[in-house]
Amino acid sequence: MKLLSKSLSSCCHAPQMIVQSRQGGFISQDCEKCGKPSFISENELPDLICKKCKCKLIVGKNYRKNYIYTCPGCKSEFFVWDLVPNWQKYFDENGLGLFSDCYDDGRRKF
Numbered sequence: 001m002k003l004l005s006k007s008l009s010s011c012c013h014a015p016q017m018i019v020q021s022r023q024g025g026f027i028s029q030d031c032e033k034c035g036k037p038s039f040i041s042e043n044e045l046p047d048l049i050c051k052k053c054k055c056k057l058i059v060g061k062n063y064r065k066n067y068i069y070t071c072p073g074c075k076s077e078f079f080v081w082d083l084v085p086n087w088q089k090y091f092d093e094n095g096l097g098l099f100s101d102c103y104d105d106g107r108r109k110f
Helices: none
Strands: 016-022 028-032 057-063 067-070 077-079
Touching: none
Parallel strands: none
Antiparallel strands: 016 028, 057 067, 067 077
16 A cells, blocks of 8 residues: 655655555655655654544554554554555665664664
């Protein structure tokens, strides 16, 4: 499913596609014009409607801090990670790194 962020990219002021960015349920929003990735916040996720009961889904996070949509009507839950494609399907590179990629116990890894 192609989901677009509610916000435009800061680089090109273009729509941003939400994609699987890393293992473990991490998602990002990538500029559709230049491919630059950026972190996404809860308020940038689009509004969705439950296919079962037609209620507006509520955005939240699970215990691992992954974004989920929850239906207040039928209590169904949908991981955003499962709804969006992997970044490699649409973009050549994804340079979105995490602090933990560069540091281990406060020391630089490389």
